[in-house]
Every structure is written in structure tokens, then in C-alpha cells.
Amino acid sequence: MMTSNNPKKVNTLGDWAYIAVEKHFNKTIKYEEEVLKDKDPEALHQMRVGMRRLRTAATGFAPALDLPPAAQERQVGKIARTLGELRDLDVLKEALENKYRPALPKSEQKVTDTALDYLATKRSDTFKLVKRTLEGKSNYQKLKQAFQDWFKEPKYQLTAQLPILEVLPDLLLPEISEFLLHPGWLVGIETNETAIKPKANLSIQEVEEQLNQQGEMLHDLRKQAKRVRYQMELFTNFYGETFAAYCQDVKKVQEVLGNIQDSMVLGEFLTEALQIEKEKLPETLSKELAESRYQAWQEWQVLQARYLNSQVRQGFHKELLQPQGLPD
Structure with a gap:
């Protein structure tokens, strides 16, 4: 055995x-x-x-x-x-x-x-x-x-008999394609004739509106990022530094969107625990929660801009197609 x-x-x-x-x-x-x-x-x-x-x-x-x-x-x-x-x-x-x-x-x-x-x-x-x-x-x-x-x-x-190096891209690509095609990447974007990019200089209130409308979509992207990260980490021995960098990006997406989600969940928990409407939460606490989401949103926009770039996505795919043998 x-x-x-x-x-x-x-x-x-x-x-x-x-x-x-x-x-x-x-x-x-x-x-x-x-x-x-x-x-x-x-x-x-x-x-x-x-x-x-x-x-x-x-x-x-x-x-x-x-x-x-x-x-x-x-x-x-x-x-x-x-x-x-x-x-x-x-x-x-x-x-x-x-x-x-x-x-x-x-x-x-x-x-x-x-x-x-x-x-x-x-x-x-x-x-x-x-x-x-x-x-x-x-x-x-x-x-x-x-x-x-x-x-x-x-x-x-x-299929267990197949060589790992031959089938590794086939294992990874479906989950990662789902991640890259997730509609969460398009939350809070603007488009013009040449590019799709995150909306710049949103106020705290505008960010709150985005999260109230599409927070669940970002939460779902976070869950997909977690699945992709765990799957990628199974195979880091077969790839080099570029793969590791993409894996770190996925981890960062999970963490940043997790910070947004944790703050939203805490707000919902407080309304349940205190038996009040969201708008009735204590003023300083409410501001602190919104500020934490706003800071995480700034970090999210950096990652979002990176992965709305077609060259970055194509590079991700290309890296997956090039597994290497383990060192002796």
C-alpha cells in the first residue's frame, strides 16, 4: 500500500x-x-x-x-x-x-x-x-x-492510471475558468469603447449601495476563490513561481472579499441580537462597520482591475498548461 x-x-x-x-x-x-x-x-x-x-x-x-x-x-x-x-x-x-x-x-x-x-x-x-x-x-x-x-x-x-502531468491542466482548468468567468468580477465596473474597469472614487455611501445590491454575488465569488485556492495548493509542487503568484492572488481575493462579508454578517448579527433595524444601529459602530467595508473595497478594486485585464487571465491559463515534473 x-x-x-x-x-x-x-x-x-x-x-x-x-x-x-x-x-x-x-x-x-x-x-x-x-x-x-x-x-x-x-x-x-x-x-x-x-x-x-x-x-x-x-x-x-x-x-x-x-x-x-x-x-x-x-x-x-x-x-x-x-x-x-x-x-x-x-x-x-x-x-x-x-x-x-x-x-x-x-x-x-x-x-x-x-x-x-x-x-x-x-x-x-x-x-x-x-x-x-x-x-x-x-x-x-x-x-x-x-x-x-x-x-x-x-x-x-x-482514470487513476493516467500520468499526473498529462491530466493536471484538465483537473485545474474547469474550476479556474469558473472563477475567472464569475459575474462578481463585474460588480461596480464601468465600460467604455476600449476597456472595462472598476468605477473610481466611489464614496462610502456609493460602496454601501453596491454591496446592498450585489454583496451576495461578491460573497459567491469569495467562495469560488476559496475552492480554487485549495485546489491550486494541492499542486504547487508541479509549478513554479508564476503559479505561486497566481495562487497568492486567489488567496488575496478570498481574504479581501471575506473581510467585506464578515463585516456585513456582523451588521446582520447585531440587528438580530439587539432586535433593531439596520438603520438603528449605534452611530459610531455603524460608521466603523462601513469604514471597514470601504477599506476592503479599495483593496478589492486593485485585484478586480488586475483580473479584468485579458492578458492576466490568458497568462493564468497558459501557466496551468505547463506543469513540470517533481524534483528528484
Whole structure:
């Protein structure tokens, strides 16, 4: 049996599928015990990332893999979403406590304290769901067993025999094409006879209007960027510095749009926690949230302009077509 620690030369799509799935499965279960202790938010974060990367490996190598039903990508996704609900609350808590609350006047700090109390109750309920998900005769335990059985006796589809270097572009291009063709790139643009480019010098209010109208589209682009980044990172050994630079760009898109989304989600959470309309949020807090989105929007426009350039997109495609062999 081949494992990621085995010195056997690995050349086929199936070889690399096994290595990727095993690596991210092991990372996922590594943090299970710490997550159940609920002492360190980083353990939850790492387990959630592990599940997402495991899902990406299962999806990215799907043409080669024959996984059992309990270990299918869809099952991984369900558990990742449950972990994600708890992690999202931790992100909200961290932002409220460390980023926004210290900048507020005392009268508004009291409001955030009310929201934090509400968050603590919600988090307690969500952690109970995570605990039920991970313990006992759960789907997670079935998933774990299914993967462990598969590692002992892996099964593949016929395409697993193909040389990795020959099929790598075919694996990467569909997901990356979807990323580059996403309509989110066209949010807040202007066109003339020669170019498509981001609208310059938008005010905070104009940015808020754009986000209210098309924020969901940008959020969807962020999710696509995350999928592409995880998939690209499976194959960095096969490419050079140019590929790594494109991968960093995708990561930056994910992060910048994530900052916008996190701020919007926090605003929605506060209206729920405080049981008020969005327009009734405390003035300083509301301004701070809008300012954070505006700053992230400036960063987004730099990336947007870069990827509205046809030469950049064509260069991305060309780079994918030129995988290289691994060094000996």
C-alpha cells in the first residue's frame, strides 16, 4: 500500500489522489479531541479548514477516486458546515471584542456587551450541535471509519492510471475558468469603447449601495476563490513561481472579499441580537462597520482591475498548461 510517507515513486493521478486525501483526513481528525474540549478556538478553525481541504481533495480528484458512500464529498460538506456555524460565531466574537468594542464610546460598548451575551448563548447551543455531530454513532464517525477502511484498501476509477502531468491542466482548468468567468468580477465596473474597469472614487455611501445590491454575488465569488485556492495548493509542487503568484492572488481575493462579508454578517448579527433595524444601529459602530467595508473595497478594486485585464487571465491559463515534473 502506498502512503504519503512511502518512498515509492508516485506518478499517477491515483497516487496523488491518495496522498491528498490521506493528508487532509489526518489533519482533520488531529484536532477532533481539542475541538470537543472547546478550550482553544484555533483547534476548531484548523479542523474546519481540514474538512474543507478534504472536501476539495475529494472533489478535485473525483475522476480518479472511488470512495465509499459515507466518505463522499457531500458527507464531508455537511460536517464542515456544522463546524463552520460554530467557527463563524467565534469570528464574530473576536471582531466585536477586539476590533470594534475598544473604538466605541462607553454608551455603545454597553450595546456590544448585550450582543456578546446573546452570542454566548447562541454559541453554547451551536457547540452542543457540534458535540452531537462528532460523538457517538454519528455520520462523522461513519465518515471516519469509511476513510480509514478506504486507506487500507483504496479503490479507484480507471482514470487513476493516467500520468499526473498529462491530466493536471484538465483537473485545474474547469474550476479556474469558473472563477475567472464569475459575474462578481463585474460588480461596480464601468465600460467604455476600449476597456472595462472598476468605477473610481466611489464614496462610502456609493460602496454601501453596491454591496446592498450585489454583496451576495461578491460573497459567491469569495467562495469560488476559496475552492480554487485549495485546489491550486494541492499542486504547487508541479509549478513554479508564476503559479505561486497566481495562487497568492486567489488567496488575496478570498481574504479581501471575506473581510467585506464578515463585516456585513456582523451588521446582520447585531440587528438580530439587539432586535433593531439596520438603520438603528449605534452611530459610531455603524460608521466603523462601513469604514471597514470601504477599506476592503479599495483593496478589492486593485485585484478586480488586475483580473479584468485579458492578458492576466490568458497568462493564468497558459501557466496551468505547463506543469513540470517533481524534483528528484
